[in-house]
Amino acid sequence: MNRRTTLAAALALTAGLALAGCGGADGAPQLEVADPYMPQPVDQNMAGAYFTVKNSGDTADKLTSVTSDLSKDITIHKTVGTKMEQVDSLAIPAGGELRLSRGGNHLMFMGLKKKPAEGDKVTLRLHFATADPIKVTVPVKAVTYAPKK
Template identity: 55%
Template structure:
């Protein structure tokens, strides 16, 4: 009887741990990138804009961006019309991260080439939990601003 009780205890503990593991998977982010674009650059710098939607129950964090267009890609926040480099942006559970003109954005410096309107620029967004997400940003006219249309 003693062995059966011990075995039952181990099985109960194992089942509990397995269920706990399953419940934590529902706290995962489910990311989708929409509305991305890059205005055609006029010098050796460019900006990228997009929206990261999180349809999951877990928050995530954008930690960096890479691109073949530049070895110097950073993320910037804009507060009180002052732009500064940051190390990450939060992507809240059930919410979104909006990188838009006049606000938070991706900055490309020392461009290796000048992308033209109609082309696409590949970027890889790196998230703390979701990992890397590849996105192509269509290059739009220099003044393109979808929020003001």
């Protein structure tokens, strides 16, 4: 009987360790932001920001909100055909990326506290459903700036 108890305890411990290995940091989204920019706004009413969130992890995540000292009203938009619509989040697939670009998914900043000029830097904090927030420094580019593809 004592042997069975010891064997059962050993099996329970082994199973517990195996299950603990299934989740954790290895299964989490691994996010990084690339190529951020904001075209210089035409006026102080609104601005847009663009970047790519790369997920090298094996778990999907979602961009759920953005905060910045530039504006209290920052919304996430997706573009379907020629129509833009505000959404609560945008998916970041496992092993994939979320691209925000002109004419596609993007951020909208409304009621800017000040109009940033070309050469300025704007700090954003990206918030996700699962991953920790990421702080991003976004350079302000010329109004007509278009990144190289």
